[in-house]
Amino acid sequence: xxxxxxxxxxxxxxxxxxxxxxxxxxxxxxxxxxxxxxxxxxxxxxxxxxxxxxxxxxxxxxxxxxxxxxxxxxxxxxxxxxxxxxxxxxxxxxxxxxxxxxxxxxxxxxxxxxxxxxxxxxxxxxxxxxxxxxxxxxxxxx
Amino acid sequence: xxxxxxxxxxxxxxxxxxxxxxxxxxxxxxxxxxxxxxxxxxxxxxxxxxxxxxxxxxxxxxxxxxxxxxxxxxxxxxxxxxxxxxxxxxxxxxxxxxxxxxxxxxxxxxxxxxxxxxxxxxxxxxxxxxxxxxxxxxxxxxxxxxxxx
Numbered sequence: 001x002x003x004x005x006x007x008x009x010x011x012x013x014x015x016x017x018x019x020x021x022x023x024x025x026x027x028x029x030x031x032x033x034x035x036x037x038x039x040x041x042x043x044x045x046x047x048x049x050x051x052x053x054x055x056x057x058x059x060x061x062x063x064x065x066x067x068x069x070x071x072x073x074x075x076x077x078x079x080x081x082x083x084x085x086x087x088x089x090x091x092x093x094x095x096x097x098x099x100x101x102x103x104x105x106x107x108x109x110x111x112x113x114x115x116x117x118x119x120x121x122x123x124x125x126x127x128x129x130x131x132x133x134x135x136x137x138x139x140x141x142x
Numbered sequence: 143x144x145x146x147x148x149x150x151x152x153x154x155x156x157x158x159x160x161x162x163x164x165x166x167x168x169x170x171x172x173x174x175x176x177x178x179x180x181x182x183x184x185x186x187x188x189x190x191x192x193x194x195x196x197x198x199x200x201x202x203x204x205x206x207x208x209x210x211x212x213x214x215x216x217x218x219x220x221x222x223x224x225x226x227x228x229x230x231x232x233x234x235x236x237x238x239x240x241x242x243x244x245x246x247x248x249x250x251x252x253x254x255x256x257x258x259x260x261x262x263x264x265x266x267x268x269x270x271x272x273x274x275x276x277x278x279x280x281x282x283x284x285x286x287x288x289x290x291x
Binding site: 026029030031049050051056060063065067071079081082083084085087089 | 173174177178181182183184185186187188197198199202203219221222223224225226227228229255288
């Protein structure tokens, strides 16, 4: 994992792209096989009955991927402050997703170093999730 | 998708706004955190099994169900459209948290993928045994009627 410091970051810095291909099995495993979930997560036919093109990828799984994506970039001295996402289009299991991220702001508030990022997941080149994430990073002298 | 000329949100639905649930005990479990870390490929040593700390996304397993009288059901199907998580303290494995949920808004939405739909936003606050806020979540469900109804 990387170890980033506040001073290392500039606005417009980009995170390395990351590709994930969600599966129906991952959706079930994410919530635990003994826990009931939306049938459309693990069953393509149930997803189609709901009007989607197959098994839905759970929003909370995508949110967790995004949280981890930014956390892995920011490193083990960072703290996740907040994650806010809008699910723009349903994602269907089996379709690859590409995560991308960009620093949009850095500032100090009450002595805390805050870095704000925009993260997008792309499916077939179109945004399916857009998010804003705030992380706290250490300073080199702190 | 249904054609609707007036809101299906009733006074009964609106009366649920701002009504807080009783506290519901939720406990972050080591097995959940471990399973989710493995699935995501998370190697952050802060969340290793012996640390007693859960990764932030473990919050996904803590969202409590709500009794029907606090959970407006205007249309038959629903899909998550927005979520926000805020973290004030690390989530500790096996720490009993009190989750308090309320509906904070209900609004109509016209047009878009689902035709007429209704956006319901819930807020959940997670408090530790000292009453300190550990985390909070906002989630918006887009309720819609399926096309075959």
